[in-house]
Amino acid sequence: MVCGNLSAMASPRLLFICGMLALAGAAHAQSKTPGGIPLPPGMSLAESAAMRFPQPVRVGDLIGREVLRPVESQDVLGRVRRVIRDANGQIMVVVDFGGFLGFDSRPIAVPVDAMVLVGQDMEIVAFTPKQLRQFPTFSPIGTTDVADDALIKVGLAKPSH
């Protein structure tokens, strides 16, 4: 889709295709270090999130975002359903996790410090899909919703592709 934009906006399509030859080097632009770097031993989630230049983001802007796995294939793990504060006051992102084509997914609560913003998407960087499958299904008892207008801070990562 983006490529379509490019050719439409720019020079004639033919030139663009010629240019592709020159883009052979584009593979170099890919990340050497995928967005998901395992936590260094002994480092807490909060400490690792702090190294990722957390940026303010409006909670309402997170709802519905795709949640990806920080690997080159960027597998979709789920979608953001809501943002809550758990009984300890910690901010958690409730993700509709797993399933197929949106069916049979279940909500799990992932600490916001285990996640990053990658443009319009989010990634879970601190847990593998295997670990996430062990997460209990989210229960709202004892939690409070974070208002859509609230700003929370979320770390960044470069694209994983």
Place this chain on the structure above:
Amino acid sequence: MRSPFRPDLPPDAAALDDHKPLIRSLERRGLIRGGLSLGALVMLTGCDVRRPEAVESALLAISRFNDGVQALLFDPNKLAPTYPASMILRPPKFNAYYDVMDVRPVNGATWRLEVSGLVTDKRAWTLADLQALPQTSMVIKHICVEGWSYIGGWTGVPLRLFLERVGADLRAKYVAFKTADDYPSIIDMASALHPQTLLALKYGGDTLADPFGYPMRLRTAVKLGYKNPKWVTAIEVTNKYSGGYWESLGFPWFAGI
């Protein structure tokens, strides 16, 4: 009858092996990959495919030709599409040739912008100096060569205005940039003078955050993302092409959109 174009000795098929990574990286461009046979390479370039450097230089020559045509076709008065402020992605998407943890923030208080080359005023600029110049805002799409894009809102000093203030020779060929993260870049003067090319100081109305190039980065709507260096520390007006980070790795120099 034997074709007069058939070489006496068939080319060594090992020549393609030498370029396997290069050809594999064309995976998504099936059309080209399909056409990039040994024979096509010989026909296309007339080069000696037994010499890997010959193939590479032939491909780079094609790239340079494309750059030249793009530069010829560039219309300095044509504006890139703009978008309503409500579409601004906050925060913007981070990208660099390294991960975000390796970002080294720049101190805006001690930061200076060096100016050199074909200009009459080579005095260094402070952030306050730049903030005192007239500012322009634009909501434009950032389009990355990797295929992703997002809409961002940028505010800053039009590069044209800055170049006029420092008495730059606007007939010079290039404007080159140096950055705090060692990411040199260079653009053509026509793109530098385009009204949608800014020395950006703000994003979405707020001061640029550290990962996005504070205190100042280049933001142009007429080039691909990798032609937008962040944490700019020096600007040079020159007639000499000095290359850039990705350009030195084979990316096209002009990269217009």
